[in-house]
Amino acid sequence: MPARDLASGNGLVSGYARLGQWESARAAFWSLPERDVVSWNTMIAACVERDRPQESFALFRQMDLDGVAPNRITLASILSACDGSQENIAHALIAGLRDLEPDAMIxxxxxILYGRCGSCEKSLEIFHQMEEPRDPGAWNSIIAALARNGHTDAAIAMLRRLECEGIGPDFAVFNSILFACSHGGSLCEGYAHFLIMAGDYGIAVSSSHFMCLIDLLGRAGKLEAAEELIDSMPFEADGLAWTILLSSCKSHNDVERGAMAAMRVAEFESWESSTYVMLSSIMRN
Incomplete structure (x- = not known):
């Protein structure tokens, strides 16, 4: 297949993928008479972005069967699709990385991978081995790994190191920090970082940040404050916000507010079994 035609075909696959036209991207990919590493990387990355890990693994295996050698972009995409349930795949990929020079992407x-597998020690080891200066993506990944595994103090300490390096944290870093504070019971620390995010860094507060703050207040038993926050957000609350409050009402046995939250959830979505379970648990207690 002429290089020009292959490049055009790859561009078509990439264009459909960027536009979210999944079926068109897939059809364009499989219609290519030949596929190079760029073709496979584009399709694998599209699968990962659409949260289709099994399909990305299947493509990776087919790529190998077709005799196309993966590069660091391929391996980085596949690694990002792995979680704790795919450790065997991950270890095989890590073995394959020995032939490649380590870089920021890998x-x-x-x-990220070791964080998903719950191995923060290994995540930290890899992070410290990375060449300095580390890019924002590397900092985001280690803070997220620590936060998601309950290491609140370590995640906050890493945020302070990032600031000392002169790198401004972004919205994703604060998502991780707020998550860590919520699950670690650090109410004052979490609220302070919520204020710092907009006040000191000028980061626009997103829906996900508000969800973390609602959860933070709810877990701390500040249910009235959580409800007031939902009502005062600069956008209309959805079912997720009220579900978070309902879950907190269940934990703290607030029957009246829990019933109200359940009714608000029902305004946005049909009554699901989880909503029934939480409300019935509150009433039973």
């Missing part, structure tokens, strides 16, 4: 993917 290092970041490994930090």
């Amino acid at each position: 290092g970041t993917a490994l930090v």
